[in-house]
Every structure is written in C-alpha cells, then in structure tokens.
Amino acid sequence: MSVTNLMIVGAKGRMGQMLIQCAGQDNELKVIKGVDIDNPSFDPEIKQAQAVIEFALHDATTRTLEACLSNKVPLVIGTTGHSKEVLAQIAAAAKLIPIVHASNYSLGMNALFYLVKRAAEILGSDYDQEVIEMHHRMKKDAPSGSALSLAKVLAEVKKQDLEKLTRHGREGMPGERSRDEIGIHALRGGDVVGDHTVMFAGIGERVELTHKASSRETFARGALRAAKWATTQTPGLYEMSDVLGLK
Secondary structure (H helix, E strand, O other): OOOEEEEEEOOOOHHHHHHHHHHOOOOOEEEEEEEEOOEOOOOOHHHHOOEEEEOOOHHHHHHHHHHHHHHOOOEEEOOOOOOHHHHHHHHHHOOOOEEEEOOOOOHHHHHHHHHHHHHHHHHHHHOEEEEEEEEOOOOOOOOOHHHHHHHHHHHHHHOOOHHHHEEEOOOOOOOOOOOOOEEEEEEEOOOOOEEEEEEEEOOOOEEEEEEEEOOOHHHHHHHHHHHHHHOOOOOEEEOHHHHOOOO
16 A cells, blocks of 8 residues: 655644644555744655645745745645735646645535536526625635635636626625625634535525535545545646546
8 A cells, every 4th residue: 555645834723733633544644744834844855745735824835836846746735815926826836746726625615616506507697696604713814715716606607707796795885786796705703614605696585505614624634635636647737626526
C-alpha cells in the first residue's frame, strides 16, 4: 500500500488541525509537515511531499504556489477571499501543476451546487433567487466562498455576469427587486460551522435548498480525498466536482 506524503498550510488553524487529525486516521496518508505563521518554511520536507493542502489566510497562497511550482507538487486550496490578482496566479500555476481549488470540500455541499443548478434550470426566471449563509463569529471574509459559488451557479444558468446581478443585503430605499437580481446575505454568530441556503421565491410558493455543516470533519475528509485524487492528475485547474465525477 502506497502512502501519500502531505504538507498542511495553516496547520494550527481549526481546519488545519482537523486535516491533521483525519489524515492520522487514514493509512494511505502521512502529514510530514505543518506550515503556519510561526513555522513558515516549506523546506526541506516539500521535496518529499506528494501533495500540499492549504487552508489559511488568503495572503498565504502566493507563497504556497511558489513552493509547489518550484517542486512540481499538486496543490489543494481551501483558502477563500482571494483578490483577482491571486486568482490569476492560481490559474497560471495550474498550467504547470494540478490544482484543486474549491470553495467547499464537503460532499453534501457539492451535491447542493448540483441541485441548485438543476432547480434554477427547472424554475426559471419567474422565481427570485436569494443566497443566505451563516458562519461562526471568527470568520474573517464575507460572504463565504461557498455562498459566492452558489451565486455563480445561479448566474451561469442565467448566462449573465454575477457582478452585475449581485446585491449584498438591502437597506434604505433600494427600490423594487429586479427580475434577475441575486441577493446574498451573510450572517455571523456563535460557533456555526457553515449553513447555506438558496431560496427560490415564486408567486404562491418557495423552494429552499439548504446544507448545514455541524463539523469541520466533512470539509477535511473531502480535501484529503481531493489531495489523493490530485496526485494522479495532469496539470490543470480542477474543482471538487471533478474529484467527485459530477461533470
């Protein structure tokens, strides 16, 4: 049985600790180093790594990309809140190494992405679309990457630019809701791991599709599955739907 050597970036964070815990329960995985703000070096263990998983602050990704590119190591990115410049760096790096970049690694959440697309196709433009997400009080970025991914799915079905359709909350006198508008609402409080709902509001009825995560373990196990998968792939920019064979 072969063992995949992993490096975890953001090792002391909540997700980093869960990744290390779950990897320790898998005989096919071995965490050879944890990289964090007080231990930022990738060397020398990066030369023995078969994959790197990053769940960190968004300003860590450029350094992670550089280390993976220099050593031709596949990368799984769970970090969110990237600027357009860093997203461009990720896309460029994916021409040389396999990169899985997903806003959410939960299998259930990726099923939600799929179901939201089908619902949007079936219900059409007569149903108003709202995305609501809630996370713990410590989360730094808003809206969540997963909420943006859900909104992107809706915009793609409409064949329109998400930035032109998005309305982040409402206050004052915003006027009547436009036909193609996609509302996004971010709630923060307590220790909520991650709740996401997409609401389709029609005349006389509502359809709500919801995913609620009660443990970070579901994200960790999905990311570890993605890391195993990435070690067998050619260079490219992949999503969790590729890992799960949903495309």
